[in-house]
Amino acid sequence: MEAKVEYHSCNETDGFCEALQKRMNIVGHHGKGIVPVMVMTKSYTDMKTVGAMYKESAKDRGLMFNHCPWCGESLRWFDKKESEQVDAKGDK
Numbered sequence: 001m002e003a004k005v006e007y008h009s010c011n012e013t014d015g016f017c018e019a020l021q022k023r024m025n026i027v028g029h030h031g032k033g034i035v036p037v038m039v040m041t042k043s044y045t046d047m048k049t050v051g052a053m054y055k056e057s058a059k060d061r062g063l064m065f066n067h068c069p070w071c072g073e074s075l076r077w078f079d080k081k082e083s084e085q086v087d088a089k090g091d092k
């Protein structure tokens with residue numbers, strides 16, 4: 001048994017909290033349930049997790065969570081980051 005990682009709430013650096021992570025489906029899951037929302041980074045080199053959404057069925061486009069239902073932290077990592085990235089990436 002590995003030492004248990006210290007519990008953390010959802011945050012952009014460490015990702016989702018344990019409660020949410022356990023209930024989340026893997027990337028590419030096509031049924032209903034909670035799935036992570038990933039976007040391509042500005043540089044198109046990487047996928048970045050920007051939040052989580054709930055899908056009612058395979059056809060549902062999903063609804064973003066504003067906050068984690070368990071720890072209550074904001075899951076909207078996306079809006080903030082987007083604007084920060086645009087600012088920061090002024091490129092000399």
Ligand SMILES: [Zn+2]
Pocket residue numbers: 009010016017018019020068069070071072073
């Ligand atoms: Zn959480």
